[in-house]
Amino acid sequence: MTGLFDRILAKEWSALAAAIIAGTIGLALTSPAFLTEFNLYVMLRSFCVVLVVAFAQMLTLAVGQLNLSIGALGGLVAVLVGGMMEKLGLPIPVAILAGLLVGAAGGLANGLLTVRTGINGFIITLATASAFTGINLGITESVPFYDMPAAFVAFGSARFSAFPYLLIPPVIVALALGLFLARTIPGRQLLAVGGNPHAAELSGIPKDRIVVLAHTLSGLLSAVGAILAVAQLGSAQPTIGADWLLMSFAAPIIGGAALTGGHISVASTALAVVLIVLIQNGMVLTQVDPYWVQFVLGALILAAVALNRARALRAERG
Amino acid sequence: MTLSATSEDRRNPLAGLLAENSNLIGLAAIIILFWIGFTSYAPGFVSSFNLFALSRSLAIDIVVGFSTMVVLATGGMNLAIGSIGVCAVMFAGWLMQEVGIPLPIALVAGLALGALLGFLNGFAIVRSGVNAFIITLASASLFLGAMLILSKAVTFNTLPPEVAAFGRMKWGFVSPLMVIALAIGAAMVVLFRFTALGREILAAGANARAAELSGVPVGRAIIVAHMLSGLLAAAAGLMLLFRLGAAMPSIGQDWLLPSFLAPVLGGTLLSGGYVSVIGTILGALLVTTIRSGLLVMQIGNFWLQLFLGLILLLAVMLDRYRSVHAERRSLGKRA
Numbered sequence: 001m002t003g004l005f006d007r008i009l010a011k012e013w014s015a016l017a018a019a020i021i022a023g024t025i026g027l028a029l030t031s032p033a034f035l036t037e038f039n040l041y042v043m044l045r046s047f048c049v050v051l052v053v054a055f056a057q058m059l060t061l062a063v064g065q066l067n068l069s070i071g072a073l074g075g076l077v078a079v080l081v082g083g084m085m086e087k088l089g090l091p092i093p094v095a096i097l098a099g100l101l102v103g104a105a106g107g108l109a110n111g112l113l114t115v116r117t118g119i120n121g122f123i124i125t126l127a128t129a130s131a132f133t134g135i136n137l138g139i140t141e142s143v144p145f146y147d148m149p150a151a152f153v154a155f156g157s158a159r160f161s162a163f164p165y166l167l168i169p170p171v172i173v174a175l176a177l178g179l180f181l182a183r184t185i186p187g188r189q190l191l192a193v194g195g196n197p198h199a200a201e202l203s204g205i206p207k208d209r210i211v212v213l214a215h216t217l218s219g220l221l222s223a224v225g226a227i228l229a230v231a232q233l234g235s236a237q238p239t240i241g242a243d244w245l246l247m248s249f250a251a252p253i254i255g256g257a258a259l260t261g262g263h264i265s266v267a268s269t270a271l272a273v274v275l276i277v278l279i280q281n282g283m284v285l286t287q288v289d290p291y292w293v294q295f296v297l298g299a300l301i302l303a304a305v306a307l308n309r310a311r312a313l314r315a316e317r318g
Numbered sequence: 319m320t321l322s323a324t325s326e327d328r329r330n331p332l333a334g335l336l337a338e339n340s341n342l343i344g345l346a347a348i349i350i351l352f353w354i355g356f357t358s359y360a361p362g363f364v365s366s367f368n369l370f371a372l373s374r375s376l377a378i379d380i381v382v383g384f385s386t387m388v389v390l391a392t393g394g395m396n397l398a399i400g401s402i403g404v405c406a407v408m409f410a411g412w413l414m415q416e417v418g419i420p421l422p423i424a425l426v427a428g429l430a431l432g433a434l435l436g437f438l439n440g441f442a443i444v445r446s447g448v449n450a451f452i453i454t455l456a457s458a459s460l461f462l463g464a465m466l467i468l469s470k471a472v473t474f475n476t477l478p479p480e481v482a483a484f485g486r487m488k489w490g491f492v493s494p495l496m497v498i499a500l501a502i503g504a505a506m507v508v509l510f511r512f513t514a515l516g517r518e519i520l521a522a523g524a525n526a527r528a529a530e531l532s533g534v535p536v537g538r539a540i541i542v543a544h545m546l547s548g549l550l551a552a553a554a555g556l557m558l559l560f561r562l563g564a565a566m567p568s569i570g571q572d573w574l575l576p577s578f579l580a581p582v583l584g585g586t587l588l589s590g591g592y593v594s595v596i597g598t599i600l601g602a603l604l605v606t607t608i609r610s611g612l613l614v615m616q617i618g619n620f621w622l623q624l625f626l627g628l629i630l631l632l633a634v635m636l637d638r639y640r641s642v643h644a645e646r647r648s649l650g651k652r653a
Contacts, residue, residue, distance in 0.1 A: 120588050123630070124634070127631040295466075302460070
């Protein structure tokens with residue numbers, strides 16, 4: 001029973017790719033607006049933030065941790081970057097750099113707290129998420145910063161045909177992340193720690209330092225996502241990140257990441273984000289009630305979990 | 319590490335009892351300090367109006383905390399509490415307003431829906447063997463989405479007048495909702511202290527494999543815990559329905575943090591096997607006190623989130639250092 005079909009089925013991305021192809025064909029046939037240049041641009045643009053946010057969660061999943069504070073930290077970075085540009089008049093690169101530093105520092109705090117106290121990362125990041133949101137709301141009192149520099153906003157909406165310039169940073173992040181995980185020593189150590197922390201420690205990998213590294217990178221990426229979101233929206237909203245939680249877990253898990261760590265894929269996660277964006281776009285085009293997005297995302301995660309489970313059982317038996 | 323702390327407790331029940339009570343005593347002391355502080359800086363804090371408002375939200379916070387506590391007992395968690403709560407509220411609201419079903423039957427139906435959704439969670443977790451975190455994250459989205467699709471996010475606000483009247487009712491300066499919350503608390507104590515079912519849930523959380531080998535139906539215990547969690551989430555939602563006088567689709571969306579705060583501040587272990595009912599009540603009291611105090615002092619909602627986050631961090635770290643310290647001390651004694 002090891003035909004071609006079974007072999008394709010065994011590949012993690014097969015179901016994803018099939019779903020994406022089927023969805024694309026279906027939408028192209030049913031909705032004439034789907035394949036227009038403008039719609040492709042809209043889709044690619046909404047792809048950017050979700051992709052980076054998914055990578056932020058993927059890195060903590062890689063070491064068997066999780067990060068509930070991605071959205072809260074993203075929201076904080078968004079208003080800080082916006083505030084620095086609007087109220088302090090700092091140049092764009094300085095504000096971006098400061099924002100990235102805050103993101104990395106937030107992630108570092110998560111990592112150090114988790115490792116030093118030995119407390120479950122769930123509860124640590126639940127607490128820091130609340131703290132980050134508190135600082136965000138305390139600073140802004142829920143009022144957004146609207147007055148962003150023209151060049152910054154222009155970058156968020158500029159495009160070459162259907163290709164938004166906003167997509168450049170996420171693509172760089174994806175390539176860098178792929179290289180980091182596949183070719184560098186810390187990247188390999190990261191996966192080793194997630195796969196089997198005990199074995200990794202016995203073979204001399206500084207486990208705690210790697211967990212802190214994963215959290216720091218996760219914070220850094222949530223800052224990247226936040227800055228992209230500000231550029232995309234054209235204003236620094238305190239609510240940025242409030243709806244990232246489900247999305248950040250959905251994409252890596254639909255992409256086949258194991259919650260127990262050690263098993264992640266940059267390409268599969270990216271494909272999962274494509275699928276999510278495709279579904280959202282399809283719902284807008286076919287004028288389905290937007291509440292269905294919530295429902296479908298939940299169902300998709302459960303389906304992915306069930307599929308992974310079935311695949312694992314099959315591999316065991318085979 | 320927490321596991322070794324529990325086995326320590328078991329070997330030396332007296333030390334375990336003392337450690338447990340020192341946690342509760344410390345928590346009570348912190349609450350008293352906050353009450354003294356708020357009363358002296360903001361006299362409005364102990365006005366009968368504010369105490370009534372405080373008792374109403376405390377009652378709901380306690381039940382929300384219990385809802386998480388029963389699944390923490392199995393070492394699991396339930397992120398779908400808010401979604402289950404709002405589903406129960408909207409279902410009961412729809413039954414009363416659109417179908418014209420009397421209040422008591424609608425309440426029972428809402429509770430039954432909560433238990434059913436909790437059962438689905440537990441069933442999916444046990445059958446798939448997948449982490450409770452991911453199952454309930456997905457089901458939270460699924461339940462909320464289904465509720466929004468069916469209700470079109472419309473509030474039911476022409477409910478029978480008894481609903482709002484009960485919410486406004488005062489016994490002295492406390493709300494009768496508080497009595498309901500304490501009655502549920504008493505039922506929790508009975509469940510975990512005196513029934514085989516409660517013992518099974520705790521055993522499944524303390525060490526699933528050992529429990530299974532000694533004949534405890536672990537899968538059933540986990541499913542029952544999730545059913546109870548769903549039932550309690552529905553109860554908390556319906557209590558909020560009385561307080562608000564309307565069934566709103568936004569109910570429950572801010573329950574995640576408080577649902578963990580109350581049991582974790584109260585000393586319930588995240589790894590399972592140990593719960594503290596009184597601790598959960600005190601934890602909820604601390605959260606409600608701080609929220610109400612900041613409101614009365616007009617610091618408002620904006621900084622509240624930061625305070626709650628820091629308090630949670632502080633509480634878990636203190637707990638951690640205390641258990642490490644206790645372990646060291648007992649090691650020293652043995653040597």
